[in-house]
Amino acid sequence: MYITVKQAAEKWGISDRRVRILCSEDKINGAFREGRNWKIPYDAVKPTDSRVKSTSNLLTIIDEKKKELDSRRPLTEGELERLTEEFIVEYTYNSNAIEGNTLTLRETDMVLRGLTIDKKPLKDHLEAVGQKDAFDFVSELVKDNVPISEGIIKQIHFLVLADKRQDRGVYRKVPVRIMGAKHEPVQPYLILPQMEELLQSYHESTEHIIPKLARFHIEFEGIHPFIDGNGRTGRLLVNLELMKAGYPPIDIKFTDRMSYYNAFDEYHEKHNLFSMEKLFANYVNERLDTYLKMLF
Known part of the structure; x- marks a missing residue:
């Protein structure tokens, strides 16, 4: 049978x-x-699933800390502002730097305050402003608990890709390669069906949110649906779903980019999710510690 x-x-x-x-x-x-x-x-x-054995203790610790944080909800506007003000600048800097943006952390802060940095490309300025606008949009989606969908993904990408207006919010129509990666993105005609399948699998999954998002993120980047801005969009999607689930957003550091890249290769070469899951879990754990330290 x-x-x-x-x-x-x-x-x-x-x-x-x-x-x-x-x-x-x-x-x-x-x-x-x-x-x-x-x-x-x-x-x-x-x-x-050896992955579960390797991270189950950390996930348990994370969920205990989240319960402690939940006991302080709802947070006041002042508390929320304090928790997010520095994060947004650092997140914008790191997420853009991973993709080659040349603005420093201090320059990113200045650009987000409306200043122009001499001798820095207009593209870098637009990317910083676009990333901030996209994060603000994601924060509004969290308030309304909006389900992730192709439409939402395209809206986030539209804001992210502020420097390439014709490519904003539309799936690519040409094949691409990711330099140095061991995985080749799908052909354009497969993007739509694979995105539909990915979203369906994500919504049906009953995994813990952290491995669930680690898998979603890798597979989203593997499809590579847009001509540019996939990494920045993908990391915003991770934070959208984390915040909707009551966890703090995470900021993958530019200094951790090699571990981040290697986690993709581990999955595509060995079907091993552990590296990305551990990376996400450690970041969530650290962010929870930061929240709890500031609030208690």
Whole structure:
């Protein structure tokens, strides 16, 4: 007797997409492909996930800290402003610097205050302002608990890509390569169906929010739906979902960019989510410590 991918996903509490990946990697004993569908033995055991073993203690600690933070909600406007003012400047600097922006942290702060930096490209100024506008937009989406969708993703990208007006909020129409990456983004005709599948898998997943977002982020960047601005958009999506779930936003540092890049390669080469999950978890844990230190 066999069950479908959807039935296995419901039984094991994971997404359909994850079950298909496990089948293709021969990690489900007795599973085989019949046409376009997978047949899975009804008594098949969910494959052991070493990732969960490696991060479960940290995730438990994070959730305990979140409960402590929740006990102080709702925060006052003054408290929220204090928590986010410095973060937005540092986040804008780091997220843009990862993508090659040459503004320093201090220059980023000055640009966000309306100043122009001599001898710095207009593109760098526009990227800083666009990133800040996009973060403000994300913060409004959090207040209304807006579900993530293709439309929302395109709106965020529209704000991010302030320096390339014709490419804002539209999927790319040409093939691209990511220099130095071990994964090649999908062809343009596959972007729409793969984005739809990714969003469906994300909404169906019952994983903890941190591994769930680590997987979503890697797969979003792997699709690479836009001609430019994918990294900045992807990191904003992570923060949108973290904040909606009650966690603080994270700021992946420019100094950690090699660990960040390597986490993508680990997933695409070895199907290992641990590196990105650990990176996200450590950042969330540190941010919770910062919040709790300031509020208590």
